[in-house]
Amino acid sequence: MSVNSKENILVLNSPKNKPKRIPVKCKQTNRFIPVFLIGVVVLSVLSLVYLEIDWIKMFSRIPQIGEVFWDLGHLDFANIDLIFTSLIETISIAVLSLLYSLILGIIFGMFAARNVFNIPFLSVITQSFFTFLRAVPTPVWVLLMLVCLGMGPQAGVAGLCVHTTAFFTKSFAQSFESIPDETIEALEVTGANKLTVFTNAILPAAVSQIVAWAGMRLETNFSECAILGMVGAGGIGFVISNSLQGYDYGTAGVAILLVFIVAYCIERIFVRIKKKFA
Amino acid sequence: MKKRIPLIAHDLKRLYTAFIITALVLFVVCSFLTEFNVMTLIANSDAFWEFITEDFFPPALPKTSRIPGVLSSVLVTLALAMSSTAIAAVLAFFTALFGSEKVSPFPRFAKVVRGFATFLRNIPALVWAFILFSSLGIGTGVGFVALCITSFAFMVRAFVETMEDVSQDCVESLQAVGATFPQRVSQAILPSCLSGFLSWFLYCVEVNIRASTIVGMVGGGGVGLTLFSYIKSFQYDIAFSIILLIAVMVIAVDQITGKLRKEILK
Numbered sequence: 001m002s003v004n005s006k007e008n009i010l011v012l013n014s015p016k017n018k019p020k021r022i023p024v025k026c027k028q029t030n031r032f033i034p035v036f037l038i039g040v041v042v043l044s045v046l047s048l049v050y051l052e053i054d055w056i057k058m059f060s061r062i063p064q065i066g067e068v069f070w071d072l073g074h075l076d077f078a079n080i081d082l083i084f085t086s087l088i089e090t091i092s093i094a095v096l097s098l099l100y101s102l103i104l105g106i107i108f109g110m111f112a113a114r115n116v117f118n119i120p121f122l123s124v125i126t127q128s129f130f131t132f133l134r135a136v137p138t139p140v141w142v143l144l145m146l147v148c149l150g151m152g153p154q155a156g157v158a159g160l161c162v163h164t165t166a167f168f169t170k171s172f173a174q175s176f177e178s179i180p181d182e183t184i185e186a187l188e189v190t191g192a193n194k195l196t197v198f199t200n201a202i203l204p205a206a207v208s209q210i211v212a213w214a215g216m217r218l219e220t221n222f223s224e225c226a227i228l229g230m231v232g233a234g235g236i237g238f239v240i241s242n243s244l245q246g247y248d249y250g251t252a253g254v255a256i257l258l259v260f261i262v263a264y265c266i267e268r269i270f271v272r273i274k275k276k277f278a
Numbered sequence: 279m280k281k282r283i284p285l286i287a288h289d290l291k292r293l294y295t296a297f298i299i300t301a302l303v304l305f306v307v308c309s310f311l312t313e314f315n316v317m318t319l320i321a322n323s324d325a326f327w328e329f330i331t332e333d334f335f336p337p338a339l340p341k342t343s344r345i346p347g348v349l350s351s352v353l354v355t356l357a358l359a360m361s362s363t364a365i366a367a368v369l370a371f372f373t374a375l376f377g378s379e380k381v382s383p384f385p386r387f388a389k390v391v392r393g394f395a396t397f398l399r400n401i402p403a404l405v406w407a408f409i410l411f412s413s414l415g416i417g418t419g420v421g422f423v424a425l426c427i428t429s430f431a432f433m434v435r436a437f438v439e440t441m442e443d444v445s446q447d448c449v450e451s452l453q454a455v456g457a458t459f460p461q462r463v464s465q466a467i468l469p470s471c472l473s474g475f476l477s478w479f480l481y482c483v484e485v486n487i488r489a490s491t492i493v494g495m496v497g498g499g500g501v502g503l504t505l506f507s508y509i510k511s512f513q514y515d516i517a518f519s520i521i522l523l524i525a526v527m528v529i530a531v532d533q534i535t536g537k538l539r540k541e542i543l544k
Binding site: 037050055061064067068072088093095099131224237240241244245260 | 304312322357360402405408411422489492525526529541542
């Protein structure tokens, strides 16, 4: 692409002052892209036909969306203490699951990385198990944890941990594997055992990446956590879904606004941290 | 005497210590607030194992008469993710053109466009689904719109970043020779950013496959709803085989998009 952008700056002076077209298009285009675009269009049209959405009914109800937003805009601060405690519960669940998963992720990432224990079989087994855990959406795990552990923050933390640990295991294993073999060999020559090599060479080198992954995951965990209440766990999601179903739009409006503000703050803080590190 | 050689720089070490202390403080505060204790989890591990070994294993197939329904619900989920992402991508492309100060014909409104996208993005898809359920009623169409909103907002941000990374000199030079806005878009932005856009589009498809399962659980239809009904009726062994089905679906889509992305970025 950079070649292309340089070509664009070329300006040719034609001798007869005749307008001349300068080709600015990329010469070496990827043949695959048109095929891909056509494929996407065909698939989407097929999908839309298959879904059989009743568009006329949907469009006729659009004014109602405006009404709902109008109602949501009438913020009702009567239940602010309930909203606030559930918001704090949600944030705590997000942070706790993040911290537990960090520890678990480092441990399992150690097993999953090929260069820590040098047992290919172990890393393949760990990686494929966590690929499975990662493929199933978080609310499913939370629902199952609700069955095992009963209502309350326990189920939320445990359910979120499953997915977050699976995510961390994969990404930490990648960071661990990016350590050059020379570093490990140099320490092994001095007679250090595998665990010492891990804590002294591999872990310190991966810390900055681990912090970056954790920051990114906190964003996701918070929005997941806000969702969890809607499938039956506690927290702010429960307040939102409950008050929307009870036509208490003012309370729901306040809760949604707070979710937005917290998510936005986390995003801003994370952008700041990322800039500092980069 | 043994001497330790520090392997990380001194100022970095201080930073990491700060991180660890914050983590510890957060841990204590949050544990106190939620009254979450790992020990209770470990104490309950008997019931946990019982649940896994007796209710969960082995995965059972649903009744043979229900199998076509389950498979078609998987298709609904896939179709929902695909079509909503595609439509959101088209909308996001045109919006992103106005969201970048370098490209937009009205640079003053670029911030407004981006702020609007930020607002849409920071509210989770499921919250959108609930807001829309209360105005449009329950159904696949609402799931479609909810997925559209979040992936639209995400792609606006991603597309604006892609454009600002790639094509500033390109756009400026075309502007200097007097190209109009549509010409600038079709001659400068599209050729240089298309592969980046498509790569983000594929990422969004991956995310939406998971999200459409979740939106389905609360009433958007598809395999999420099937799973939810099996869990609610305590048929955990059947639910487990559906969870396996979802995992297979997600992993397959991830593999396909991975292959396609390699082809596109070639």
